[in-house]
Amino acid sequence: MLEGKGQVLQPRLFRTRKMARRAAFLKPDGTRLQINMEDFLGSGTNAIVFRDGPHALKIPKAYDPESLPEEERDDQEYINDGNIQMLELEKAVYRRVGYWEGIAECIDVSEAGIRLAVYKQGDLENYTNTHTEVNSPQKAKWILSVVQTIFHLHSLKVLVDDLALRNILIGDDMSLKFIDFGSCVVFPLEANINTVSEEGLTAQADIFHLGCVIYSIANWKKFERNLFHSDWVRPLLRDLPNLDGLICGDVIQRCWLGLYSSMEQLHCEIKESLEQILRQN
Ligand SMILES: Nc1ncnc2c1ncn2[C@@H]1O[C@H](COP(=O)(O)OP(=O)(O)OP(=O)(O)O)[C@@H](O)[C@H]1O
């Protein structure tokens, strides 16, 4: 259980469940996790992130089966294993990528978890909810940054899948840093990233989801439509938000229509129009 000073901090997932009162988190070494509330940085579906000294430590979300009723233990162990495997996959992505400007700085990966730089401004989903809209040049910089980062990941033969504002952090200098690579697929370096497919995930699916991220930045409001939930079939344009007057509206539309055959093509096209916006300001 995450413990604060005199109060218990319960992760999002637990607030609605009876078992919240009973369950406890385990660290990768099998001991119970105890952290102060002020050190808690975030928790997603599969992991917990908290301050550990000057850095952030991401560990798999694993509940101590012993803290649950006997009939729930097997299921929980299965979920724990899945979360542990996802973190192992994420470690492999950080190992392959190394340092890249648009990705959270990875200090190290070890048995203890993934150690990252701390980004105090938090994630872009929360930021768009709590801050007034930034100007067009800032949006242009951010859009160029996310496109360059996904282009880079594809060139390293990594498909991303979980492209969302909650998985993009903001640096002190307002640069964007991608996190959360547990749903990625890492292909051999000789693979053709534009033709490979893994259980439905393709470069074109990443490009569709990237269109949703670009739209969310342009429209200053989270918009998600994960193709996984529609058997990887793209929705019709008429079932997607209107793009009139939006920065990069034409590019978003082409992402949603599946008109880019590669990130290279998308990067090449958007770079010119964004650099024009940046030059005018
Ligand atoms: N280095 C960091 N600095 C600050 N906050 C962070 C950092 N890493 C993660 N967070 C916060 O923790 C949240 C959860 O982290 P992350 O997305 O890596 O976990 P997850 O369980 O894989 O998420 P998801 O539910 O998206 O699969 C992020 O959305 C972010 O708000």
Ligand SMILES: [Mg+2]
């Ligand atoms: Mg996440």
